[in-house]
Amino acid sequence: STLRAFGFGPQFVGFLQVLYASAECLVRLNWTLTEPVSFGRGVRQGCPLSGQLYALAIEPYLCLLRRRLTGLVLQEPELWLVLSAYADDVLLVVQDPGDLARVEACQAIYSVASSTRVNWVKSSGLVVGAGCQASSLPLALQAIRWSAGSLLYVGVYLSAMHPSPPEYWHDLEGRVTERLRRWTGLLRCLSFRGRALVLNQLVLSMLWYRLNTLVPAPDFLANLRKLILEFFWSGLHWVSAGVLHLPLEEGGQSLKCLHTQVHVFQALQRLLYGAGSPAWSILAHAFLRHFRGLRYDRQRLYLHPRGLP
Numbered sequence: 001s002t003l004r005a006f007g008f009g010p011q012f013v014g015f016l017q018v019l020y021a022s023a024e025c026l027v028r029l030n031w032t033l034t035e036p037v038s039f040g041r042g043v044r045q046g047c048p049l050s051g052q053l054y055a056l057a058i059e060p061y062l063c064l065l066r067r068r069l070t071g072l073v074l075q076e077p078e079l080w081l082v083l084s085a086y087a088d089d090v091l092l093v094v095q096d097p098g099d100l101a102r103v104e105a106c107q108a109i110y111s112v113a114s115s116t117r118v119n120w121v122k123s124s125g126l127v128v129g130a131g132c133q134a135s136s137l138p139l140a141l142q143a144i145r146w147s148a149g150s151l152l153y154v155g156v157y158l159s160a161m162h163p164s165p166p167e168y169w170h171d172l173e174g175r176v177t178e179r180l181r182r183w184t185g186l187l188r189c190l191s192f193r194g195r196a197l198v199l200n201q202l203v204l205s206m207l208w209y210r211l212n213t214l215v216p217a218p219d220f221l222a223n224l225r226k227l228i229l230e231f232f233w234s235g236l237h238w239v240s241a242g243v244l245h246l247p248l249e250e251g252g253q254s255l256k257c258l259h260t261q262v263h264v265f266q267a268l269q270r271l272l273y274g275a276g277s278p279a280w281s282i283l284a285h286a287f288l289r290h291f292r293g294l295r296y297d298r299q300r301l302y303l304h305p306r307g308l309p
Contacts, residue, residue: 051087054088062090175206
């Protein structure tokens with residue numbers, strides 16, 4: 001019924017019904033698989049359609065919240081923010097205390113329609129200011145772990161005191177160090193090209209999402225650069241560090257440059273979502289529209305180069 005409400009035709013809905021008819025799954029326990037188990041709700045694990053189907057299933061709940069909640073209204077820049085959702089990780093922005101009661105009411109309506117439940121004990125809340133007291137909240141919402149420090153949401157810490165908490169970067173640096181340590185024993189078996197692949201695919205890849213969202217601490221990039229060069233050269237620096245970032249055909253190793261990537265991420269954020277248009281945005285949009293004669297604008301940034309003619 002949700003798919004039909006969003007305009008999907010009966011043929012497409014029928015295809016999905018065939019995929020989910022008599023669906024079974026195997027549960028892995030102690031390195032062994034159980035007998036097939038039938039399930040009548042939820043989405044199939046590992047199916048490429050599961051993410052999109054779940055997004056459609058939760059969208060009625062999000063639409064209800066957008067209609068019922070006041071959210072956060074800013075005058076300069078003009079902004080109305082109610083929620084942010086990534087799969088089942090839903091972040092609500094509440095300014096009016098009455099919104100909290102409406103959240104509980106919306107959840108009750110959606111639970112009746114979809115048989116879903118929210119475990120408020122596993123939910124977290126960030127208090128900004130001194131106007132909110134946990135004792136004044138609805139009984140169900142009092143079980144939320146409220147904090148005035150920071151809130152972890154989809155791998156990124158949000159803080160009312162600091163836009164980029166230093167302890168977050170210390171923790172991330174420790175995780176990078178640990179991952180490099182696990183590969184140190186295999187350095188003798190890895191060529192320079194192999195080391196570059198390990199760094200790009202298994203180490204630096206865990207940073208891009210976070211660096212695309214937050215501004216790193218001043219010493220974070222410098223410390224990581226030292227760790228990366230030490231790992232690559234094993235203490236013996238044969239050429240300048242900048243040479244490693246060059247393409248293979250130019251004598252480099254195609255190693256990603258942290259500082260360059262951060263500048264690219266920040267420029268893209270300003271171009272796509274910044275308040276007002278930076279002076280260089282006119283030239284950037286003109287370049288994107290003339291790229292390969294496709295007349296794309298910012299849409300070009302969401303396309304993979306291999307998919308372009």
